[in-house]
Amino acid sequence: MANMLQKQPIFIAVIGVGGVGKAFLSQYDQLRQRLDPQSSNIDLALILARTSKKQVLSERYGALDASKVPQMLEESNKPYLPFDSIVEFLEATPGKVVLVDNTSDLDLAKSYPRILEKGISIVTPNKKGFSDDIQLWDAIFSSALKGGSHVYHESTVGAGLPVISTLKELVQTGDEVTKIEGVFSGTMSFLFNSFMPVGGGGGKFSAEVKKAKDLGFTEPDPRDDLNGLDVARKLTILARLAGLEIESPTSFPVQSLIPKALESCSSGDEFMEKLPDHDDEMEELKDAAAKEGKVVRFVGSIDTPSGEVKVGLEKFDASHPIAALKGSDNIINFYTKRYGSNPLIIQGAGAGGEVTAMGVTGDLIKVIRLLR
Incomplete structure (x- = not known):
């Protein structure tokens, strides 16, 4: 019974x-x-x-x-x-x-x-x-x-996005993953969607960092997001699952958005206070991308054939799925032999307790x- x-x-x-x-x-x-x-x-x-x-x-x-x-x-x-x-x-x-x-x-x-x-x-x-x-x-x-x-x-x-389970299934069923690319940080997604939205506009970089911090999108010390290490850790995990023997999250290029002059700041508050003095650097990047009809986003990418992994700023056409993200969404594109030139895309909320x-x-x- x-x-x-x-x-x-x-x-x-x-x-x-x-x-x-x-x-x-x-x-x-x-x-x-x-x-x-x-x-x-x-x-x-x-x-x-x-x-x-x-x-x-x-x-x-x-x-x-x-x-x-x-x-x-x-x-x-x-x-x-x-x-x-x-x-x-x-x-x-x-x-x-x-x-x-x-x-x-x-x-x-x-x-x-x-x-x-x-x-x-x-x-x-x-x-x-x-x-x-x-x-x-x-x-x-x-x-x-x-x-x-x-x-x-x-x-x-x-x-909660099915990123790891999808990658495992691709590999275990014999597909060949050639490239993984995407926005892997809800914080950085929100920050750059505000800093340089498709269609123009957006505030100064320091103002957008402050807004993201005030809304709770960043760590208490925003440097913990801006140094790129969180994204590098995620890329390390995916690269290993894809078959690459990545030694550590610091063994490949990771672009930090902390200005060199502010690396010695003793606190997050001091960093936030001084960040507006360095807005010109990010404004130049924004203007250069806009002249090409593109937007700047903070992304990570894995090229499995070459073994190249990198994290940092990239420019994308406004029509690209990465450019069109909203809010704090993540997007992960899997390029594989089976899926050809059209990647398998996973998109949605990539942060939050629930x-x-x-x-x-x-x-x-x-x-x-x-x-x-």
């Missing part, structure tokens, strides 16, 4: 309960409610939620109420366990475990190999581990094989299916 099915527990541990983490907990709660108790043999149990300072864990491995976790964390006064103790706690669970890392912590990402070797699966939007040196990349996937665990990271590129969490939740569903 369906209601006599033996329930298989899958235990969920969440690290990082900020914007993405809270959105994920809400989506996880909905996912758990959608599992039909009469026909599903899966019993999901959230047993840990942890921030950088507090944690809530279920010592007897009973399910925590995901909807109450943020409040429980706020009120928690239990001792904050060292991370090694957390790993031991997860290893001792009476069933399969999935660790959901919603942080951007490189140190945590460096611990993925030993976690995966213990049979604990991982889903994460944390791009640091997958874009750090290639030895860590290799160790992550070899450890998953060794431990019989799974690791998914769709949201490391394009938030869509990023959607990619994480989608990865969790994939892992649950594999663990059944």
